Amino acid sequence: MTREIVIETGRGEVAGLLHIPPGASRLLVFAHGAGAGMRHAFMESAASVLADNGIATLRYQFPYMQKQSGRPDPPAVLHATVRAAVRAAAAQAPDLPLLAGGKSMGGRMTSQAAAEEPLEGVRGIVFFGFPLHPAGSPASARGAHLSRVTVPMLFLQGTRDKLAELDLLRPILAEIPRATLKVFEGADHSFHLLKSAGRSDQELLEEIARTVADWAGSLP
Numbered sequence: 001m002t003r004e005i006v007i008e009t010g011r012g013e014v015a016g017l018l019h020i021p022p023g024a025s026r027l028l029v030f031a032h033g034a035g036a037g038m039r040h041a042f043m044e045s046a047a048s049v050l051a052d053n054g055i056a057t058l059r060y061q062f063p064y065m066q067k068q069s070g071r072p073d074p075p076a077v078l079h080a081t082v083r084a085a086v087r088a089a090a091a092q093a094p095d096l097p098l099l100a101g102g103k104s105m106g107g108r109m110t111s112q113a114a115a116e117e118p119l120e121g122v123r124g125i126v127f128f129g130f131p132l133h134p135a136g137s138p139a140s141a142r143g144a145h146l147s148r149v150t151v152p153m154l155f156l157q158g159t160r161d162k163l164a165e166l167d168l169l170r171p172i173l174a175e176i177p178r179a180t181l182k183v184f185e186g187a188d189h190s191f192h193l194l195k196s197a198g199r200s201d202q203e204l205l206e207e208i209a210r211t212v213a214d215w216a217g218s219l220p
Contacts, residue, residue, distance in 0.1 A: 002047075005092065007060055009084040011077060016060040016085065018092055021051040026216045027096040028126065029089045030057045031082060031106025034072055037065040042103060042190065046128065049206050053213035056096060060085045062106075072105065079113035086119045099216060101126035101154075104163070104189065108142065115148040123219050124152040126212055129189045132164040132172075143172040152178045154215045156208055158187025182211050 005016040017038055020027070028050065032038050038059035047057040062081050064073045072078065082100070089098055100114070100122045101107045107127035114125060133139040146153070155173060157164055166183065173179040184204060186197045191208065193201055 005058075005088065007081075007084050007088045009063065009081050011080060012063060012066075014061045014063055014066045014081060014084075016058055016088060017047075018056075018058050018089075019047050019051055020056040020093060020096070021054065023054060024051075024056040024093075024096060025054045025213075026099050027056040027058060027089050027093050028212075029082075029085050029098060029100040029110075029122070030059045031085070031100075031102030031110055032059065032062070032065065033102070033104035033106055037061050045202070045205055046103075046209070049209035050212060052206075053209045055099075055209070055213055055216065056093065058085060058089045058092070060088075062109075075109070075112065078109040079116065082110050082113040083119065086122060090121050097219075098122045099124050099126055101128070103128045104131045107131075111149050111153065112145055114151065115145040118150055122151060124154065124216065125149065126154045126156070126215075128156050128208070129161055129191065130155050130157065130164055130169065131189075132169050135162040138165050138168055140168050140172060143169065146172060146179070147176055149176075149178070152215075152219060153180065154212065155179065155181045156184065156211065157181065158184050158189065158191060160186060160188040163189045180215060182215075184208070
């Protein structure tokens with residue numbers, strides 16, 4: 001069952017959706033991407049299949065999305081919201097080990113916050129498509145902070161992701177012993193597959209959830 005909560009960020013309140021399935025082993029503090037909030041179809045579907053694999057989730061809104069503004073907040077506000085959501089997760093489920101991360105920008109803001117100062121209680125960070133660069137403008141600068149993150153990181157990336165060329169991402173992660181890269185053949189940045197892939201987006205998402213659960217189970 002999913003329960004709505006209110007998260008105090010220090011700069012106002014944002015909404016959250018907490019889903020703790022029976023027998024959950026971890027709680028993922030799960031941030032949305034830049035263009036769609038916590039109720040987006042991908043976020044809903046991901047939370048559902050993660051629950052099937054024993055991973056609870058706390059989805060939450062960034063302030064700009066809460067206000068229905070189209071422009072993301074400054075990084076400092078986004079980072080503060082990540083920290084507030086982590087605190088809320090710990091308060092709501094004190095017995096569950098914490099993970100953090102998110103879809104695209106949500107994952108990047110989580111790792112930027114963690115690079116500045118470790119997120120209390122968070123044992124690992126999960127990226128559902130790390131946005132290394134804008135589409136059509138390959139670059140590596142957005143990955144510079146990752147070496148300063150002190151917890152294990154799992155990168156879930158598609159081979160058709162136009163926001164993260166694997167030839168640029170792989171060398172960055174190869175220098176970080178705490179980083180694990182899992183590549184999904186044929187998936188784009190939204191984890192959509194072509195009809196010729198031979199399996200559905202839902203089947204891909206189920207594989208992604210199993211990957212997260214297996215990786216989480218290997219953490220200290």
